[in-house]
Amino acid sequence: MYNAKYIAPGILIFLALFTLPFWYNFGAPKYERPALALPVTKTDCIEPRDVMAATHMQLLDTWRDMALRQGKxxxxxxxxxxxxxxxxxxxxxxxxxxxxxxxxxHNSNSVSPYCWDCHVEPRGNK
Amino acid sequence: MFVSLLAVIGLGGIGWLIAPYAPYLFGVILPLAAILVFLSGVVWRIKNWGNSPVPFRIPTTGGQQRSLDWIKPARLDSPFSRAATAWRMLLEVLLFRSLFRNTKAEFKDGSRLVYWSSKWLWLFALVFHYCFLTIAVRHLRFFTEPVPFGVGLLETLDGLMQIGVPRFYMTDALIVAALLFLLCRRLFDQKIRYISLPGDYFPLFLLLLLVGSGICMRYLGKADIASVKAFTMGLATFAPISPAGLPSIFFIHLLSVTTLLMYFPFSKLMHMGGVFLSPTRNQPNNSRAVRHENPWNPPKKYHTYAEYEDDFRDLMDEAGLPLEITPEQAAAAAAKE
Known part of the structure; x- marks a missing residue:
């Protein structure tokens, strides 16, 4: 191969960058879906559970608009x-x-909603 | 164009209708195979290019080459030193300087040929590539735990406008606009349409499917990202779990990424690695100062005049030709040894 002293490091950099997720997680404990503290008193939420998991942010946004902008x-x-x-x-x-x-x-998926800029955050029994 | 469009529509159809029923194949086996094909394919292509010799020094120049002391050289556009060439490459890779020189030929007032400086291609190409980079880095949040600080920072910057929930990313809109421009450029400019091949349209349509399904999944179709991360982390840690139960739109997105990775090494998309190996960009313009040896030249066989004279000394002497070493001198030298 010609110019191997330039091409070989280039290939190594390419491989290192594009396999980043594999070696970043190497040796880390197995990823588990975050275990949530679900309410003990009730089992049903506003909408079915999988709908809430996927679309709660849109529901909250709709609620904000309905309550504050339309007065409903x-x-x-x-x-x-x-x-x-x-x-x-x-x-x-x-x-x-x-x-x-x-x-x-939210932390696990790097989501940073700004709900708590205004609202008081619930701290459970503390 | 229609072949590429149909191929991409077909891919979307497979992702939508078939993939959810074979989640392990489309979710685990094919993506991991695609990564393998992508990495080995790219290395193979680069190695193949590395094995090709460059017979001539062929830098393209856009300015005065280094000459007499009082003539000002264009250091970047006609680089003489290795450092200047490195700068030229760096700016080429990061800012696409050669696209900035793009011109467009047009007939004006019927028959007058006019060349315009056309910066749109440069602008949208730059927008597309940087948006793609940003989006790729943002996706690291699904493949790392904990998520690196920089990824969160990039998300904050990208969603700085704080429009809507989930927050609207500027790159999402920009990349679609850029892709549509690059597509329309091929469709509506007759000269470019004439030279466009399926291999030019397919990546554009594929990227539109990829980006479109991603945008759809974030803002409209909705997938539960906690489930998505559990699946993607399975891939990243080689402990794969089946993506069964995730919505069809996720499978469309995944299949288009799988296709992109598998298609990449065998297509024009290899310009990612190829740009670094462009002989017209990465060679200094110093052919008047440094001799360029063609690597495939066979070893030279020399026959010097001294050797020639050795061969024909006696004949030359007979013919009365002038000699550097006469036969008597040669005989004396031989007797000495």
């Missing part, structure tokens, strides 16, 4: 159940601990 405080879920639109009084009555519920997934 009642949300009818897909199960025809009525909910009061309020983060403090509806969501946080069951999900009492931000660190053990919200933060687990």
């Amino acid at each position: 405080r009642v949300y009818v879920s897909s199960g025809d159940k009525e909910w009061t639109i309020s983060l403090q009084n509806t969501c946080m009555t069951c999900h009492v601990n931000k660190a053990e519920f919200c933060d687990k997934c």
